[in-house]
Each structure stands twice: as C-alpha cells, then as structure tokens.
Amino acid sequence: MSSNELGGFLRSRRERLTPKAAGLRPGLAHRRVPGLRREELAELAGVSVGYYTRLEQGASSSASDAVIDALAVALRLDPEEHEHLRALAAPRSPTRPRARRSVLRPEVRRLVAAMSGTPAVVIDHRVDVLGWNRLGHALLAGHLPFDAPDGRVRPNLARMLFLDPHHRALYRDWPAKATVTVSALRRAAARYPSDAGLTRLVGELATDSAEFARLWARRPVRTCAHAIRELDHPLVGALTLANETLVLPDDDQQLGLFHAEPDSPAADALALLAHQVSDRDRRVVGEVPDEHSAVPTSETGVHP
Structure with a gap:
C-alpha cells in the first residue's frame, strides 16, 4: 500500500466537499477545483494550515483522536x-505482526458444511475464499x-468479480457489489498496512482491470453487512437472495450466507440447485449414472 494512505483519504474527501456543503460563504476569487482548499478545511477543523498540510502530505503519519474527530466533522x-x-491515523507500531x-x-468448517440447505462461504480480510x-x-x-480454497492459490472474491467472466456475470447488481468489495479491501489495507499479499492483490487488480483501478482511486469505505442480491445463475436462472454477513472476530474472517424468501421463485430455484448438487455428489460415489448429470464437471474460465 501507499505510505500515505491517510493523506490520500483526506485529500479525496476534501476535494469532494464543496464550500457550500461545508457551510462556507462563497468567495469572489476564482476556484481551480470545486472542493475545499487546505486552509479552508484547516480552519473548519480548528487546526493550523501547516499541521494539516503535513498530515495530507505524509510528513506526519498520525493524529490525535480530537483532531481526527474534528476533521471528520469538518469533512462531513x-x-x-x-x-x-481513525484506523488510518492510528500510530503504527514497528513490531505490529503482519497478516x-x-x-x-x-x-x-464443520459448521459451514452442516448448513446443507443454505449457501455459505467464509472469507478473510483479503476476501480470499477459505x-x-x-x-x-x-x-x-x-x-x-x-x-479450490485448500489449494496453494485460493479463489479470491475480488479477483473473480473483476477478472472472472463467469463470476462477474452472476451479479445483476455488479456495480454495487464491486463497490462493496473494493471498500472491504480499503478497510483491510488500513488494518494491515504491511500485508504484502494484500498489496500484491491490489496491484494485480489495478493493472488488469481499469474498473478496479477507477474504484480504488475513489477510496470507498462503505460496509455492507446485509443486502439483497439479484443473481443470474447459469443453471437455475434468476435468483433474488438475501445476503447476510456474520463477522468471526477472533479470526478476522466473515461468514456469508444466502437465503431466499419462503415459497418464492428464488426458493424453488435454490432447492433445484441443491437437488442438482445432491445428485452430483451421489453420482461421484456411484449411486447415479454419469449420463444423468445436470451440472457440468469440467473446469472453465479464469482460475482466481
């Protein structure tokens, strides 16, 4: 990650906030940019221009809680x-363990496997599928x-979302899902600034996907613990599913669950998918002839 994530985030929020939105009276001087000037933000937050400039330029890498709170109010x-x-401005200990x-x-693993009627997936802070x-x-x-999650290179939800056409096509609300995914990586970068694996992932995605690069530059940090997902599944068609995310705090992991409204078309489609999965598993142990398969068994597409 950049050594000045704090400054970059402050600058992005300062440049998006207009003087009118900040409660300032419009001046007569011509403005080169629509956002606030550094001196305007410093005055609103009650800090010196020099101190704020050092924060934004990376000359000072941390700030007190009082300053952070004042900047948050000033930046709306x-x-x-x-x-x-606050996470970006926290003092960095040189002995802080790396992720x-x-x-x-x-x-x-046993808990997830026991949820046989509910799609479940566990990811870590890099959105690797565990x-x-x-x-x-x-x-x-x-x-x-x-x-695949047990392999040397795990599937990664961000990599699949931006680089795997099969996974990307699943989401009818792809822009919203993409924003949430980039936000998750931004928050992880603040918690683990020395995570080399996360840095490599972001670099790869920024190089291979112009859409990711544009979203990353916007520095979104929105969380999404629950959402309604509109999916187009290649086997069972359209699905409207509730997506709930539960945090496993001891491991910094998340458990994602998908479920349908009872007696809905989505519930019927999910039941059909579960039946196909069950048929496939029985076929593997020799209970069902291979020619009855309804699920492709060949691996296609981009491996994350």
Whole structure:
C-alpha cells in the first residue's frame, strides 16, 4: 500500500466537499477545483494550515483522536468513513505482526458444511475464499473445483468479480457489489498496512482491470453487512437472495450466507440447485449414472 494512505483519504474527501456543503460563504476569487482548499478545511477543523498540510502530505503519519474527530466533522464524514479515518491515523507500531495466510478452523468448517440447505462461504480480510459448503460453491463458483480454497492459490472474491467472466456475470447488481468489495479491501489495507499479499492483490487488480483501478482511486469505505442480491445463475436462472454477513472476530474472517424468501421463485430455484448438487455428489460415489448429470464437471474460465 501507499505510505500515505491517510493523506490520500483526506485529500479525496476534501476535494469532494464543496464550500457550500461545508457551510462556507462563497468567495469572489476564482476556484481551480470545486472542493475545499487546505486552509479552508484547516480552519473548519480548528487546526493550523501547516499541521494539516503535513498530515495530507505524509510528513506526519498520525493524529490525535480530537483532531481526527474534528476533521471528520469538518469533512462531513459518515460513521464508516470516520472509523476508517481513525484506523488510518492510528500510530503504527514497528513490531505490529503482519497478516499471515488465514486458516479456517475445523469447527467453522464443520459448521459451514452442516448448513446443507443454505449457501455459505467464509472469507478473510483479503476476501480470499477459505471454505464453502456444497451449495455455496454451486451458487458462486460452480465452474471451479470444490476444493479450490485448500489449494496453494485460493479463489479470491475480488479477483473473480473483476477478472472472472463467469463470476462477474452472476451479479445483476455488479456495480454495487464491486463497490462493496473494493471498500472491504480499503478497510483491510488500513488494518494491515504491511500485508504484502494484500498489496500484491491490489496491484494485480489495478493493472488488469481499469474498473478496479477507477474504484480504488475513489477510496470507498462503505460496509455492507446485509443486502439483497439479484443473481443470474447459469443453471437455475434468476435468483433474488438475501445476503447476510456474520463477522468471526477472533479470526478476522466473515461468514456469508444466502437465503431466499419462503415459497418464492428464488426458493424453488435454490432447492433445484441443491437437488442438482445432491445428485452430483451421489453420482461421484456411484449411486447415479454419469449420463444423468445436470451440472457440468469440467473446469472453465479464469482460475482466481
């Protein structure tokens, strides 16, 4: 990550806030940019121009809680942006442990597997897929091997969303999903500024996807613990599913669950997908002839 994430975030929010929105009277002088000037923001926050300039230019990498709160008020930050600013401004300890390859606890793996009627997936702070159940795999990435999360290169939701056409085509609300995914990576970058794996992932996506690069430059930090997802599944068609995200705080991991409204077309489609998954699993152990398969078994597309 850039060594001046704090300055970049402050600048992005300063440049989007107009003097009118900030409560300032319009001046007579010509403005080169629509956003606030540094001196205007410094005055609103009650800090010196020199101190604010050092923050934005990276000459000072941390700020007190009082200064952060004053800047958040002056910039009209929402609670999520305020918390992100606080994370960026937190003092960095040179001995702070680096994020390592995440491990899915056996208890969580068994829990996910037991949710046989509900698509479930577990991701880490890099949005690497650590595990999924059969229905979660069939819903999100049936074109990949089921055991892909246990491989050397794990599936990654951001990589799939921007670079894998099969996964991208799943989301009718792709722009909203893309924004939430980039936001998750932005927040992770604030928590783990020395995470080399995260840095490589962001660099790869910014190089290979112009859409990711544009979104990353906007520095979104919106959270999305629950949403309604409109999906176009290649096997069962249109699905409207509620997507709930539960945080596993001890491991900095998230459990994503998908469910349909009872007695809805989406519930019927999800039941059909579960039936196809069950038929495929029985076929693997020799209970159903291969020619009855309704699910492709060959791997296609871009492997994350």
